[in-house]
Amino acid sequence: xxxxxxxxxxxxxxxxxxxxxxxxxxxxxxxxxxxxxxxxxxxxxxxxxxxxxxxxxxxxxxxxxxxxxxxxxxxxxxxxxxxxxxxxxxxxxxxxxxxxxxxxxxxxxxxxxxxxxxxxxxxxxxxxxxxxxxxxxxxxxxxxxxxxxxxxxxxxxxxxxxxxxxxxxxxxxxxxxxxxxxxxxxxxxxxxxxxxxxxxxxxxxxxxxxxxxxxxxxxxxxxxxxxxxxxxxxxxxxxxxxxxxxxxxxxxxxxxxxxxxxx
Amino acid sequence: xxxxxxxxxxxxxxxxxxxxxxxxxxxxxxxxxxxxxxxxxxxxxxxxxxxxxxxxxxxxxxxxxxxxxxxxxxxxxxxxxxxxxxxxxxxxxxxxxxxxxxxxxxxxxxxxxxxxxxxxxxxxxxxxxxxxxxxxxxxxxxxxxxxxxxxxxxxxxxxxxxxxxxxxxxxxxxxxxxxxxxxxxxxxxxxxxxxxxxxxxxxxxxxxxxxxxxxxxxx
Numbered sequence: 001x002x003x004x005x006x007x008x009x010x011x012x013x014x015x016x017x018x019x020x021x022x023x024x025x026x027x028x029x030x031x032x033x034x035x036x037x038x039x040x041x042x043x044x045x046x047x048x049x050x051x052x053x054x055x056x057x058x059x060x061x062x063x064x065x066x067x068x069x070x071x072x073x074x075x076x077x078x079x080x081x082x083x084x085x086x087x088x089x090x091x092x093x094x095x096x097x098x099x100x101x102x103x104x105x106x107x108x109x110x111x112x113x114x115x116x117x118x119x120x121x122x123x124x125x126x127x128x129x130x131x132x133x134x135x136x137x138x139x140x141x142x143x144x145x146x147x148x149x150x151x152x153x154x155x156x157x158x159x160x161x162x163x164x165x166x167x168x169x170x171x172x173x174x175x176x177x178x179x180x181x182x183x184x185x186x187x188x189x190x191x192x193x194x195x196x197x198x199x200x201x202x203x204x205x206x207x208x209x210x211x212x213x214x215x216x217x218x219x220x221x222x223x224x225x226x227x228x229x230x231x232x233x234x235x236x237x238x239x240x241x242x243x244x245x246x247x248x249x250x251x252x253x254x255x256x257x258x259x260x261x262x263x
Numbered sequence: 264x265x266x267x268x269x270x271x272x273x274x275x276x277x278x279x280x281x282x283x284x285x286x287x288x289x290x291x292x293x294x295x296x297x298x299x300x301x302x303x304x305x306x307x308x309x310x311x312x313x314x315x316x317x318x319x320x321x322x323x324x325x326x327x328x329x330x331x332x333x334x335x336x337x338x339x340x341x342x343x344x345x346x347x348x349x350x351x352x353x354x355x356x357x358x359x360x361x362x363x364x365x366x367x368x369x370x371x372x373x374x375x376x377x378x379x380x381x382x383x384x385x386x387x388x389x390x391x392x393x394x395x396x397x398x399x400x401x402x403x404x405x406x407x408x409x410x411x412x413x414x415x416x417x418x419x420x421x422x423x424x425x426x427x428x429x430x431x432x433x434x435x436x437x438x439x440x441x442x443x444x445x446x447x448x449x450x451x452x453x454x455x456x457x458x459x460x461x462x463x464x465x466x467x468x469x470x471x472x473x474x475x476x477x478x479x480x481x482x
Binding site: 042053054055056057090091 | 381444446447
């Protein structure tokens with residue numbers, strides 16, 4: 001029986017799609033069978049981040065309307081045979097799908113996959129309601145900014161009201177230099193405000209931007225973000241792993257040159 | 264009153280039911296007398312006639328029509344064929360011919376197609392404009408784009424693998440001709456290829472081939 005995880009945030013642009021892509025790929029790397037579902041109907045972009053946009057023939061709305069089977073719509077990943085993507089529709093909108101249909105879809109998929117990861121759209125209306133309809137647990141993504149935290153707080157309230165008890169926090173785009181200066185909230189500050197368990201923290205890394213532009217998820221690679229995402233995947237599987245030190249490791253020479261650069 | 268010939272009709276047409284077993288010469292005489300009797304009923308009408316109940320040769324049909332014209336003032340405009348087999352045969356021929364005709368006509372679309380727009384047509388399509396990434400064209404015939412193709416095109420969607428896709432700047436996300444799909448090997452970051460030539464994509468040996476357009480190719 002699979003587990004249905006919804007990756008949500010409330011606020012847009014905090015890193016839900018990137019996180020869904022990387023967690024899905026990470027879990028597939030660790031040997032699990034995973035299907036990623038893009039539930040953002042009309043503004044699909046999980047396919048772009050996964051690098052599979054030129055393979056789309058059918059999409060989620062086609063499956064739900066019965067125009068095709070799940071097998072025809074699901075796209076196998078380029079690298080991992082146990083990872084699939086069910087893309088969203090580009091030409092419809094969020095009213096094309098309802099909660100009952102999503103529940104049925106996710107329960108069908110639970111029998112075939114170990115993990116079903118739903119990339120939730122921003123907001124709290126129909127798109128959000130569709131995405132959380134069949135979920136067993138939620139991963140809430142936020143950045144350490146006041147506006148994102150307020151929206152995440154609202155989302156937590158809505159999830160509890162919808163009986164999703166298992167919630168974990170991912171803090172994205174941390175800049176440790178700003179945290180040290182006191183210009184940005186630290187991990188502890190965020191956890192204090194939201195009062196849910198944290199499952200991972202990610203730095204504001206250029207490599208993530210490059211990886212999404214190329215359509216190659218960064219999880220498992222040697223940089224800090226890659227390692228951090230892999231740790232999150234391991235924690236999802238139940239392992240307990242110490243948190244990485246997110247301070248950027250500068251060698252002596254680069255510290256020297258940075259003194260001359262910043263006047 | 265013999266029922267070997269029964270005339271059934273309305274203002275515009277007559278069905279003549281003929282007995283199957285009676286020898287033809289005898290039948291002719293009965294047809295003649297029947298029509299003579301009914302002549303003032305039909306008067307000078309223009310009628311369509313159908314013969315039923317008996318397989319007639321073309322010659323026999325002609326003889327009967329002549330008899331009808333001699334014995335009444337009916338003008339036989341045409342003879343309707345009720346044969347189901349013939350009907351099916353004509354229907355299919357007509358369908359094929361019409362298909363061939365519609366394939367040689369196309370539709371125009373003026374303007375750019377942007378992300379999220381879908382253009383569907385049963386005929387061939389000529390787009391005067393660009394097809395941007397995220398736009399889709401679906402056609403049962405050929406697709407010709409007078410501009411840049413960056414989106415998705417499905418040509419010959421009803422199974423016609425002789426369809427082709429042509430564009431001035433061919434850089435599609437995905438193309439499909441008939442049942443054969445080809446995806447772009449486009450590298451993500453922009454590579455400005457200033458030397459673009461008009462290209463055409465078509466099916467050969469179950470693969471989609473893309474070639475620069477030149478006159479000989481089109482023959």
